[in-house]
Amino acid sequence: MIKVENVSFKYKNNDNKILDNLNFSVHDGEILAIVGQNGSGKSTIGKLIAGIIKLKQGKILIDDLDVKDNSKLIKDKIGIVFQNPENQIIFNNIYDELAFSLKDIPKEEVESRINSALEQVGMLEYKNSDLYTLSLGQKQRIMIAEILVKKPKYIIFDEPTTMIDSKGKEAIYDILQNLKKEGYTIICITNVADEILIADRTLILNNGSIVNEIEKKDLIEEACILKKFNIKEPIILEFLNKLKENNITLNIKDFTIDELVTQLKGKIKNEECN
Helix, strand or coil: EEEEEEEEEECCCCCCEEEEEEEEEEEECCCEEEEECCCCCCCHHHHHCCCCCCCEEEEEECCCCEECCHHHHHHHHHEEEEECCHHHCCEEEEEHHEEEEECCCCHHHHHHHHHHHHHHCCCCHCCCEEHHCCCHHHHHHHHHHHHCCCCCHHHHHHHCCCCCCCCHHHHHHHHHHHHCCCCCEEEEEEHHHHHHHHHHEEEECCEEEEEEEHHHHHCCCCCCHHHHHHCCCHHHHHHHHHHHCCCCCCCHHHHHCCHHHHHHHHHHHHHHCC
């Protein structure tokens, strides 16, 4: 579990707090989304948890280890994927890129870790390819694999699909959901509406403070809260609320198009039978 306790933060030469007395937990095995407008401080949270930025006020515990005192142990437990994969690439060759992350691992284990990570992101066939030949979405999948080879428990995705086309986004969403099934704990920092739908819980950040928390099961009823803080509402939520206004209620759990179509077909069939 990750615990964020009374965390505040401001950058040098800036008197305004980016984060103001944050308190929240990330439960093992869940996907937690953190949403907010640009400048709300959501990316700063990810960097503090990952130890990229030094924490000065408050406490962050990862499996009861304080990030201030256990930086080496923390780095082994957590990985972070940023929005632009091209800013993270070191080597042209994919195998070399992933192997670089494993320079402290026994050689006999390197190959199996690379194969496993690439398979997890659906990119095993590209193991010996060059990164410059890939699309942006494929490059992002390689960056995820680069985190996975290190076998962390926690992964932070900092706006991972902002620069990727719709097909690439769907591939990343599938990876996130599969990683959850495999037991990873995921923090998804985002301003992409549809990424809220794959999260178990969503925290809304506004002016450096957490102003609301929405569980997945309550998304339909509490979609108005997203609008209140200028967070774009996922299209599927808009559609479900329109149906609700017309006395059509669907038992949606996963918020996928396939689920929506199946529910609608069942509703129509029942009405025809009646």
